[in-house]
Amino acid sequence: MHTFQLLDTTLSLFSTAMRPGSYRRRPKFSREEFTPWAVKWLALLQDMGFFVEIPPDLPESIHAAAPNAPTVRQGTFYANQYEPLPDAEAGGEYITDTPGMDAGLPSDGQASWLRLRGCDHGLPYTECGFFDRLMPLRDVLEFCPGDQAGCATALAVLWLMRGGRRVAGSIGGSALHGPSSGPALEEVALCLENHEVQTGLRNLHRLPEAAALLHKAGFTVSSHKPVLGKQIFAVESGIHVDGIAKNPALYEAYAPESVGLERSIVVGKHSGRAALRLKAAQLGIDLPEAREGRLLAVVQKMAVRQQHSLSDRQFATLCESVNLPSGRKQRAVTTSTKSAATAKGATAAKGAKGATAQPEKRHG
């Protein structure tokens, strides 16, 4: 079976950034703090099935903790992307030692990889032999396309889909580390899985933990960053909410839980009746059909007035303002249990109502 390797170079990027005079964005911790952070990062990424490159200046204990992780060889260098491709046996460019690499690959006896960087302008040539030229080196070539033209992820995906074996990049990619850091590995991974290509990755629901670790290092992930962003599964527009209610896959390329995120419904200017119904159910509010039209008009008016969608609290207040009979019940529910606002809101609310009613009977 064809096996891919996605090599994360975050530790090397941080290590380089912490050297004096480096142009790279520095993480917000000292060398001493870097080591325990790196241990956590290494364990997390290896648990998800990514390969992690360890810079040589990290303590020996980290290398011992990850004997299979490739280590950057001292004294390697970056070659210009326009220079001819190096001979695999002669080495060159940027070489990584890969002890134990046969654990995940067919035993091909390869012990070193050539890293091909740059190629930012490669996209137009992918249809006229760009990858064909590289294919003879596919078992030793580690592709790390640059993102100056916003094409790094696409180039990495195409390389692997056409038979390449290994891609180097970083979690978060150029959005966090700059365009020379290669593709965002989480995007490459999810894209391949979406096309039913076996990546050998697992536990990708732990990706938010990686985002949290990056945040600790001072690298905040945008709320709408593909795969990692916390708000990518928020949905407002009526058509999309309706479609998701019928089949989430219609408007979601991958399930939220597969990447450790949650879906949420936002109520605002573009909401339709289906969105109001679902949101009301989430909050445990009974919404009579006759009131939907009036509520929708009020919701849209308020959203435009404040140039923003409504918070859950605002929505609940509006439900009360249109004289929904269950508004008061909802207040009772939310005070008695904070779990009312869950996906199974309607059921939970019914249960909670029952729970609050029983003691009343007993007291009575």
Place this chain on the structure above:
Amino acid sequence: MADVILVDTTLRDGEQAPGFAFSRGLKVRLAALLDAAGVGQIEAGIPAMGPGERKTLCKIMDVCFQARVSTWNRLCEADIKNSLACAPHVIHICCPLSDRQIFCKLRSDRDKVMAALQRCIELAASGGAEVSVGFEDISHVTGQQLAQAATAAAQAGARRIRLSDTVGRYTPDAVAKAVRLVLRQGLEAEIHAHNDFGMAVANSLMAAYAGARYVDTTLWGIGERAGNCGMGAFTAALDRLEHHICAVSGQGAARLEKKAAPFIPRALLEAWNVPAAHTARCAFPAS
């Protein structure tokens, strides 16, 4: 003549990003900025949303001097009639095309959808507007399904096909293939890419290289989920690769995004990585 014409959909798909709610004044102002920057077509809204939206569309038509204004419609004759009332330059009809969209969402079948498409195109064309058809969820459509639908659309009077990558799972090679297939039917091609896998810019570039003349963008890349193809990112990439000419340069798009940012609530744009320096503290009224 520009090789690539930008179709800006900030006022329609961009605004559908959760949280955004543009007022009429703001939409008109943004449209004027887009027009002045050289955007070729502005997808201004959805007339079926109500009389308020239709009034906004008419005002947008008034402030645009060079950009053509288009409206977005579901595959529904009532929607088209609402659009005709606004007399836009382009009427866009969104047609679900994948099996899962037709069977799961519309709960219909392909023949009925094609019949409805024909009726809608003929109705839209009767007002004299250019008709473009967007095939929704195109990355889950086979080449044969696309070819059949494109032929039917062309026969009914459509001039342009928008390849709408609804869930952003297209890869550049598949985009190029689909664009060429559309061009072979004698139609113009347009790409509408989403960024779910971080490939919206690459897919849009590849579509342009394959012959698509129209590329959909939004300011700052805002849109559903991970957003759409960002105008700044796309034009910068196009400049960098130096193969195609666009009326809006990378620098021009960057200036436009900087000019427009203060009109949008800061909290919303910060979630899209727009530098805080570009946003204004007073833009977000207390709620």
